[in-house]
Amino acid sequence: MPERKLRLSSALLPEGFADDVALGIDDAGFITSVTRNVTAGEGPLVHGIAIPGLANIHSHAHQRAMAGLAEISGPGEDSFWTWREAMYRFALKIGPDELEAIAAQLYVEALKAGFTCIGEFQYLHHTPDGSPYDNPAELSLRCLEAGAIAGIAITMLPTLYSFGGFGAQPPHEGQRRFINNAASYLAIVAQLRKNIVEAKHVRLGISPHSLRAVTPELLREAIAEVNRIDPKCPIHMHVAEQRKEVEECIAFTGKRPVELLMTLQDLSPRWCLIHATHMNDEETDRLAVSGTIAGLCPMTEANLGDGIFNGRRFLAGGGHIAIGSDSHISVNPAEDLRQLEYSQRLKHERRNVLAGGPRQSTGRRLFDLAAAGGAQALNQPQGAIAKGRRADIVILDPEHPALIGRSGDSILDSWIFSGGRTCVKHVFVGGQHLVQNGRHVREEQILKEFNRSLTRLQG
Numbered sequence: 496m497p498e499r500k501l502r503l504s505s506a507l508l509p510e511g512f513a514d515d516v517a518l519g520i521d522d523a524g525f526i527t528s529v530t531r532n533v534t535a536g537e538g539p540l541v542h543g544i545a546i547p548g549l550a551n552i553h554s555h556a557h558q559r560a561m562a563g564l565a566e567i568s569g570p571g572e573d574s575f576w577t578w579r580e581a582m583y584r585f586a587l588k589i590g591p592d593e594l595e596a597i598a599a600q601l602y603v604e605a606l607k608a609g610f611t612c613i614g615e616f617q618y619l620h621h622t623p624d625g626s627p628y629d630n631p632a633e634l635s636l637r638c639l640e641a642g643a644i645a646g647i648a649i650t651m652l653p654t655l656y657s658f659g660g661f662g663a664q665p666p667h668e669g670q671r672r673f674i675n676n677a678a679s680y681l682a683i684v685a686q687l688r689k690n691i692v693e694a695k696h697v698r699l700g701i702s703p704h705s706l707r708a709v710t711p712e713l714l715r716e717a718i719a720e721v722n723r724i725d726p727k728c729p730i731h732m733h734v735a736e737q738r739k740e741v742e743e744c745i746a747f748t749g750k751r752p753v754e755l756l757m758t759l760q761d762l763s764p765r766w767c768l769i770h771a772t773h774m775n776d777e778e779t780d781r782l783a784v785s786g787t788i789a790g791l792c793p794m795t796e797a798n799l800g801d802g803i804f805n806g807r808r809f810l811a812g813g814g815h816i817a818i819g820s821d822s823h824i825s826v827n828p829a830e831d832l833r834q835l836e837y838s839q840r841l842k843h844e845r846r847n848v849l850a851g852g853p854r855q856s857t858g859r860r861l862f863d864l865a866a867a868g869g870a871q872a873l874n875q876p877q878g879a880i881a882k883g884r885r886a887d888i889v890i891l892d893p894e895h896p897a898l899i900g901r902s903g904d905s906i907l908d909s910w911i912f913s914g915g916r917t918c919v920k921h922v923f924v925g926g927q928h929l930v931q932n933g934r935h936v937r938e939e940q941i942l943k944e945f946n947r948s949l950t951r952l953q954g
Contacts, residue, residue, distance in 0.1 A: 500519060507545065507907075547887065553792050580669065591634060618704060648924055655677075762785040763785060772802045798822065799822070804835075818835070
């Protein structure tokens with residue numbers, strides 16, 4: 496298979512930072528060779544600091560359009576649950592065209608910030624009155640189309656959502672666009688499988704929404720059918736995000752959510768538990784050794800008042816993490832990693848809590864964990880600039896004020912704890928140069944469609 500060359504003035508390789516790196520990239524977008532100390536004749540030179548693109552493992556694309564619209568206090572005490580009511584009302588307005596435009600804009604913003612892959616936890620399935628579209632996977636397919644337009648790699652995670660609370664409680668009226676039984680849900684999964692066979696940089700997983708939205712029987716049925724088709728398919732699930740959820744789970748089942756899930760399913764590295772905020776020490780330790788990814792969304796968790804993940808204990812126990820932007824109140828991997836560390840500093844009243852040991856770079860450790868965990872959670876061949884991985888590469892600007900004079904791991908520390916998304920200069924997905932000098936190649940048209948959609952929704 497023919498290959499092309501790309502030269503990087505500096506790159507973070509698995510063994511550390513190196514200068515003058517040449518990559519061979521095949522037509523499918525995968526790295527075929529990595530050569531160090533090459534100064535000429537090996538393709539166009541990209542000046543800057545190359546790092547692996549990160550995976551955004553948890554996205555509800557439709558929520559990007561309401562980011563910032565739930566910051567006015569209500570008549571009572573605001574919480575996740577009052578925010579959820581506002582989200583339901585907004586979700587009832589969005590049609591297929593609007594969702595595609597919103598998702599494309601989100602994916603452009605994600606790429607510009609340094610995410611090269613996204614996990615779309617997609618629970619908006621039906622028409623506003625709750626009836627199915629002619630194609631039951633219509634809205635998930637619109638997200639895939641948005642991903643293709645923006646050029647981002649995507650793992651589609653259609654969501655199984657059947658009930659309104661523990662014990663198969665009837666769904667809330669505002670949830671009517673989300674609701675499926677096993678048969679209608681598996682029809683969506685089957686349709687998506689047909690559509691992604693030839694799709695570029697696309698993977699498929701499933702996302703049983705939560706233990707309050709599916710029964711144990713329904714969870715077993717859905718996973719058994721998916722296992723029959725693809726036993727390695729990623730499984731994502733919200734769990735223990737809010738104290739109220741934990742209390743209701745204990746009241747109905749006698750067990751805490753993560754504890755209960757461990758009795759229902761054999762958790763393994765194919766699972767990604769989103770949030771997992773309120774685990775006790777035993778749950779934290781058991782989850783860490785299972786190889787399950789904790790899918791953390793620090794900025795959304797802070798915005799919604801979820802609480803603080805037990806990060807120090809989980810990582811000390813060998814746990815694996817990945818990050819996502821969830822409600823998209825912020826779309827910025829540096830900010831999410833910063834917030835994760837800062838939440839631990841506030842909790843423990845210490846600095847560099849997640850560094851992993853003395854004289855270790857906190858930024859480097861968080862970055863490495865997120866890169867490896869994100870690739871695992873989304874079943875995507877990224878997370879490292881190495882042979883056999885997809886050429887998903889982010890170029891940081893060494894002339895950005897936050898990075899001037901930085902070298903080695905201090906680059907990652909300064910990007911995460913100071914510079915943020917404005918440090919990102921170029922982004923490649925599968926070797927395609929999508930963000931050039933801070934601008935996405937289709938930015939103007941995508942923004943124009945987003946503008947039109949938001950005008951309709953807010954009109």
